[in-house]
Each structure stands twice: as structure tokens, then as C-alpha cells.
Amino acid sequence: xxxxxxxxxxxxxxVANRPLVLAGVRFDxxxxxxxxxxxxxxxxxxxxxxxxAAGLPDIGHFFxxxxxxxxxxxxxxxxxxxxxxxxxxxWAPVNIDATIIAExxxxxxxxxxxxxxxxxxxxxxxESIGLxxxxxxxxxxxxxxxxxxxxxxxxxxxL
Numbered sequence: 034x035x036x037x038x039x040x041x042x043x044x045x046x047x048v049a050n051r052p053l054v055l056a057g058v059r060f061d062x063x064x065x066x067x068x069x070x071x072x073x074x075x076x077x078x079x080x081x082x083x084x085x086a087a088g089l090p091d092i093g094h095f096f097x098x099x100x101x102x103x104x105x106x107x108x109x110x111x112x113x114x115x116x117x118x119x120x121x122x123x124w125a126p127v128n129i130d131a132t133i134i135a136e137x138x139x140x141x142x143x144x145x146x147x148x149x150x151x152x153x154x155x156x157x158x159x160e161s162i163g164l165x166x167x168x169x170x171x172x173x174x175x176x177x178x179x180x181x182x183x184x185x186x187x188x189x190x191x192l
Contacts, residue, residue, distance in 0.1 A: 035191045036127070037088075039050050041081025043074040044142075044175075044182035053138070055181070056164065057109045059097055066181060068088050072105035073108035073136050075183040079151060080108075080115045082187035112154040114125030116187070124189045130163035131185035136178040140166035 051065030054142075056075040062132035066072035080092045089095075095118070096103045096111055103111075116126060129151060133140055140147075148162040 037086040037186050037189050039082040039084065039086030040190070041078040041083075041085060041092075041093075041185040041187070042135075042182070043081065044180055045072045045074045047178065048179045054137075055133060055143075055160060055183075055184035056147035056179070057107075057112075057154065058143050058146045060143070064140050064185070070096070070103050070106045070111065071108050072183055075131055075133055075185070076108035076112050076151070076154070077146070078157075078183040078185035079131055079140060079155070079182050079187065080112055082131075082185040083112075083115050083119060083155075083189065084131065085187040086187050087122060089118070089122075090189065109150060109154040112151070116155050119189060120126055123192045125192050126157050126161075127190050128161040128163070128186040129157065129185060129187045131165070133164070133166045133181065133183050134169050134175050135166065135181040136168050136171075183187060 045066035048067040053060040053065040054071045054073045152159040
């Protein structure tokens with residue numbers, strides 16, 4: 034089969050006094066996301082979508098949160114490594130589409146920067162990156178602003 038599709042999902046709780054990074058872009062906030070790496074849930078969901086499309090294990094398999102080498106790592110580096118892993122196995126990304134679910138901060142004005150960061154790290158043109166933002170309408174921990182989540186889908190092709 035020359036094409037495959039994968040899905041990824043990630044969620045992180047909001048914590049005080051930590052940088053907030055979404056899709057490789059740092060936001061000026063007094064909170065960030067809790068996690069071993071930079072906790073960029075958007076990039077993590079994209080990584081899982083790409084890995085899933087290739088039939089590979091998830092991001093935690095390749096970059097375990099027990100490994101000090103990945104403590105506070107920039108998730109764009111992880112995405113670069115995922116793209117390289119796919120190429121090594123004879124696959125290349127075709128496109129990525131992701132949705133950010135966050136009550137705060139306002140993401141819409143930064144979507145262009147975020148798409149550019151994901152494009153640079155995945156090796157795709159910006160036009161091949163879809164990125165949207167929505168809220169959870171006050172429902173559950175996402176809706177109460179206690180966490181940020183992301184869904185992503187990716188298509189890959191056989192080289």
C-alpha cells in the first residue's frame with residue numbers, strides 16, 4: 034500500500050511557572066504544561082500520528098519519560114527524529130492535520146508560526162500542515178482550563 038494514515042492524541046495538565054510551548058512556539062504565559070520534555074502536546078500528537086501511520090510504537094517507546102536525555106527537550110527535535118525514523122524505514126510524510134483543544138491562551142493569532150515550526154521539523158511544506166484551535170466549551174478538565182490537548186492525523190507515503 035503506497036499511502037497510510039495515522040492518528041495521534043496527547044494531553045498535559047497546566048502547571049504554574051513553566052514555559053508553554055505549543056507546536057514549537059513559546060507563548061508568553063505564567064503557566065505551561067506538565068511533562069518530562071517541553072510537554073508540547075501538539076507536537077507529541079503529530080509524532081504519534083506519524084509513528085502510527087508507519088505501524089510503529091508510540092512516542093513514549095522512542096523517547097521514554099524515564100530517560101534523562103529527554104528531560105526538557107524541545108519536542109521539535111523529537112519530531113525531526115520521528116521524520117528521520119520514517120525515512121529510514123522507507124516512508125515520508127505527505128501531510129499533517131492537527132487540532133488544539135485549549136481554553137487558554139488564545140492560539141489563533143499564532144497558528145501561522147506554529148504551522149511553520151511543524152513544517153520545518155517534519156520536512157513538509159507549510160501548505161501541507163493543517164492546524165486548528167478550539168475550546169472544550171467548559172466541559173471537563175479541558176473546558177475548565179486545567180489541561181491542553183491535541184489530536185493529529187498524518188498521511189505518509191512509501192518512498
